[in-house]
Amino acid sequence: MDPDYNPMSCPPVPVNQHERFKQYRQRKIIFIILISITVLSMLLIVIIPCVYIFVIKPRGINPFQSSTSFTPALSTIINHKEPVCVHRQFGIITPDILYSFDCLNVTDDISGTYNGFPAAMSQTELDNETLQRMLPSYVTPDYSGQGAALKLNSSIPYQYIELEHSPKFANQTFTISAWVKPDLSALSLAVLLAQRYKNGGDHFFAVGIIDRRPRIRVYNTYTETSVQLKNSQWQYVTYTFSQSDLSMAIRIDGLLKAYGTIASPQYGESQIETTTIGSAAEFNRYNGLIDQLLIAYRVKNRVDILDEATLVICYRFEGDIANNDSLLNDSSANCIRAQGANLSRVVGSRRTGQGTLLLNDSSLSYFQSSGFALLYTHNYTYSYAFWISISNASSNLILLHITMNDEISSSNSISTCLAMLIIDKIDPLNNTMQLSMYTYGPQGQNLIRSNVMMRQSTWYHIAVVSIINNFDLYLNAVLAGSLNTSNTFQINNEQRLSLTIGNPSNESIQNQSYSLMCHLNQKQMFSQGSSIAVDDLRFYARQLKPKEIQALTDDVYSPSSWFYSENDNLL
Template structure:
């Protein structure tokens, strides 16, 4: 959700992804790898070389327009650094976004004599870290004058800017807009790395800023290309023998081959920099098994525990409305009446236990939908009957898993 974005991932420091604000690199400004995500490229500016970027025209940021400016930064040194500085011919002011080792600043300056008319700043001293990437956001609401500062996705302060500054036209003068240098004073050069610099002509929602500041990659699988990245960095993945399933206007991935995989890689920077991170996803684990996978079945738990395998499936089997179950004792090594479930019977994992003494897993399954097979015999009216299935298979997980047999 941006109007203009300089991602610096195209290998050209000048490129705005909209193509409307392709700029000019000054004094050898270059992009280097990796960026904050460890995947792409980032803009490197060296103040000793007075490096910066000139945009072709003004972004028209004024106190009469709401805006949000965001960027990833890795700063070096302790001097005040300019992130973005914008001037235009329809307003006698310039708006400059700066950062120091402890503060985020917005300066409103007179572009004729560089006088600072207003300034707003907040401290991030309690939130920052040395020599690490940080996400900053400046959000201005022209209706209220509210200016909210965000650091790493968190709101750290709110200030108010006075909107009564005169707006006299300056038709015979022109000022540039710079990335990495103060456009009014030609001072306060940036020193360090700038990545994913964006401008939006609106107040960006706090939840959106939090998403941009905390999400490295996001895969929805809702497009024809399942490898497309939908996160703020558009990081592509790669996959093999993975199929797209579509349901309720949403899609998911089906892994049904032994060599199926979906891979998004290159995130070593997060670990090497000691960043905290988490990975989350929705799963529905489906395991297709046949009766041949089991050694035997019994309704006697003690007998089941004598089995030499390492996994016992404890299935709670409800009877049908007539109280009938199927006699499949001929299929078992145990001389007992047992239950055979038809194909397309779904079992849901209710609990997983581990018997440390016997070195066995006991997986409790609940039949959610079933059919009976074989000759039926009248039994008592109990609503649930227990069946133990011994297996050499290891349990998949202790989450909510659907087994289909």
């Protein structure tokens, strides 16, 4: 590579690739004309379609065909009109374009508008076996733990995505974000999304990573972060550009890391030549995983971006009142569907006309959501919060477990217990009970007891914040207990967390009882026949601040807006 090459500039696209596409279109027109001429002999009518199918349309090779014969590709790769699977519905605000990569062999925009195809499929000289080796792969789990992510290997030629139809970026306000799990060497140049224009020169746009630092380039001006991304870690990178004030910004996991403005005036209208994902037309190929590549034609505000990056789940328990299955739907950006048993919905229990989750019997019912990955940028901290009302409790009651599995472990591996919330010290005469939390580490268990007593059939807001060697327990936005201990299990981005309310039986999940995972030194009897009502269950891959917990208790519409202090700028 030329040592003077600008890492975020887009070099000229190889001419032969686009000449082939021009030849393809010309030959198709000739074919249509030829078959319309009735004076051609039957011999020509037979030969021309054969030439068209086996020579002119090499993009019709099926990437999953083990034979070297040429066969038509899946319809989703040719014209993308019929998806091969149903995309998950994501709780993302105003996504104009979204590549979920969940359909494994499809690089479609979720709306089917700006579809893509593996660039290797445009190389006519490749035989089928070589082509299959050059196609991108897809891996599970993705960041959310629910679907698949695109895997690109920069050592393989043409392993990137080319869009059949290009979205517009010139003279356009936009937000581009993606979950990335890079595997990049120092000083390497990697493009996530690039667009080249026929005007050439500096008239192009690209977002990518240089020396592991996210960079955005619009026209001939770029902005990059001083902070490096971490290899083999899921990170949420967001690039924004405002056409009104020509400003650019970059956020990592929701936190502002770079800001700048365009030095030169914007250009006029541009004729797009090519748009690519994972490379700038065969230059600066990305190495690693990409998931949830999203484009919105507006500058998203900082609160929306922070929630997309760190609000892992949010269950409001609304939806179809007649269909309890909708209780399992997550309204966060990740759309992590829960599982459970013996659940029902109650309307108006906490707020008029609003639904809440009801675990009919705490010993038989459970609600579980899983697959959470914590973030290096936020020091692998986490928080969870929910409303709860307990009825008919006569003895100790298990409320909630937080457990952890290694991502590379098999699905039936034994979980590590991190924490367990229980209700104990129940006094039926005075209608009081106490909230306690057990935390676990290599040396055994630790105990935090709430300094505030609770009453049955009354709604309380509970929040737990876990930071390095510290746990804080909040009841109705008041700090009710705290623990500082080095006896904790180490958590990183390679592990997945699960949250379970209730106590599934041994046969319910992985043939294990969660109460046995989260053991107690003393033998205790747990309540039978009690009920637990839950509302607004959230898990954050970061530390919640006290003002945010207060906002959640007050049912504020956008509690994450309180993450920022009054001294923070509005970017």
